[in-house]
Amino acid sequence: MNFPRIAKYTGWHLITAISALGLGGLFGLFQVLDHAGIDLYPQLQSVGVQSYYQGLTLHGVLNALVFTTFFITGFLNFATSHVLKREPGVPLLNVIGFVVMLVGLLMATVPLLMNEATVLFTFYPPLKAAPAFYIGLTLVVVGSWICGAALIATWRAWRKDNPTTRTPLIALGSLVTVVLWQICTIGLAVEMLTMLIPWSLGLVEGIDPQLARTFFWFTGHPLVYFWLLPAYVSWYGMMPKQAGGKLFSEPLARFSFFLFLVLSTPLGFHHQYVDPGVPIGWKYLHAILTYSVFFPSLLTAFNVAASLEIGGRARGGTGLLGWIKKLPWGDPSYAAQNFAMILFAFGGISGLTNASYDMNLAVHNTIWIPGHFHLTVGTASALSFIGISYWLVPMVTGKQLFNRKLGVAQAITWFVGMLLMSNALHLLGLRFQLPRRTALGASGYLTPEMTPFLIEEVIGGIILVTSGLLWLINMVGTVASKKKLETPLEMPVAEPLEPMLAPKWLDSWRPWLALTFALILIAYGPQLYIQISQAQSTAVGFKPW
């Protein structure tokens, strides 16, 4: 079925997202080259990039914040419209949301490019960027809220016409993602509106950096689930269909989404285990809560793997593992997402290490951490989104994918490149305790025994950037192609293996929302009260770059 309006809006999001990842990824290349002793930053100065750290800020902001947010808001609105078989409920919300996001992006880009906001994507004060950077990023978030409201409006319009039908899983997963986002970004909004923006405008002189970090990580951890849940929407709701199978257990999938809603937010202190201003008891509580979110992650792993096995067997696979060979590895959309899942398993393991209150001491702020999150947001999310783009861009443009084999090559090279790079980063962090976000090539920290790992890192990084380039060629090629789709594409929608009825409590939002707010109140309430009431806004701003 064709819905031209949502296709158009989604196209806007995709163009912005693809451009962001294209440019942001390129800076990753200069980083790995720096680590290997090849310093290209003097040459980059002629195009306006002044330092490793300005490049690193662009890399983080464009990839982790811009690419993800634009892709997710576009994709989820598209998926919800298609699964509910209707155009957006209030189209004006989609338009305003995108425009606000774009204006925010342009506002933040100017100081970034002018080296006025080299504060990395975490922008911890008292590093002080130009006000346009903070205002711009805030507008991106506000725009994403409006896009979330657009998605909810589409669902409400559908609900009005279908009062008794169960919300399809894809729509439910999309709703959970945007509701989670609306709730968890409160922390960032408070940090921006009450602290960073007035401070950067000179309305207040000082800031409390510890309190700002607490607000930042209130949003910062659920942010990773905002990145991840759209991939889960595809893994649960679409990939079983692409594999030729069915979703093993739909009630379990619904249960997982609700658990992510409840458990994603009240655990942000695990990013602050070594902060001096947070008492140990709260760190311990958040460590235990962090383990609890591992539960829906494992539910997802087993449920999705079982669904893919159904597909592999339906395609003629036999034996204990023979079905794996029969999976549609020649389909770039499928292959990219399956590779993303495999690397995500390792990302989950290193994530458990970081979450461990004690072992974190060995790896906190070492280069192990970017090793970890390049497997999670950098692969589980990014490579899944790339996989989705292989059917989404043709659907939105009405054109055939430029080259399927190129797409499969892209998926394989991303997998290999990331495996090498991330393995090297993990080991450099764990064995040699190299710090993260540091211009290592210019530091005195590198020793000869690190050389093999640095070589592994740079080889992985180069393969990865090549993979990104293959994807860009495919995307631009598709848009520029004259080959229209012969038959209209349908969004893949997986059917449940058994159309059994999920229990009633999986249909009602109220208990889950109540539990979400209750846990946030328990896990954050007392500490926020203490940190706010004892805040000392004495840190003035600095621009040491």
Added chain:
Amino acid sequence: MIIIFAAAVTTSAFVIGIQLPAPVARVDSRLVATPGATIFGEPGVRELAPHHLEARVLARTWQFDPREIRVKVGDTVTFFYTSQDVIHGVKLMGSNVNMMIIPGQVSRLSATFEKAGTFKFLCHEYCGLGHHTMYGEVIVEP
């Protein structure tokens, strides 16, 4: 499995006694380097009791003061860090000393040095253009 992980963390916290930084004191980062205003007015190492030392280290872009800390094998050193400007971090090689250094806060952890040698402590949080040149050394003498 989750219960086993949680039990392991609980054991390390309450039985083995793995320590994390926790609130110690508040300071005013604008005054912190003024002699007499805080303990960081005179940074350095002092002996509290035999084999028990205290090191007060002031972090600022892009150096630690003092840059060199000399101790003897068998010494237990309690490190206190604060920042005079932006957020810094510290990781002492080969130890569990790994902390954020946040303006306005005092970060404290202890380490016992069993082996002679030179151990770098690095700034591990981005603090500006010279971040990668910011480190100090603990020299453990036999």
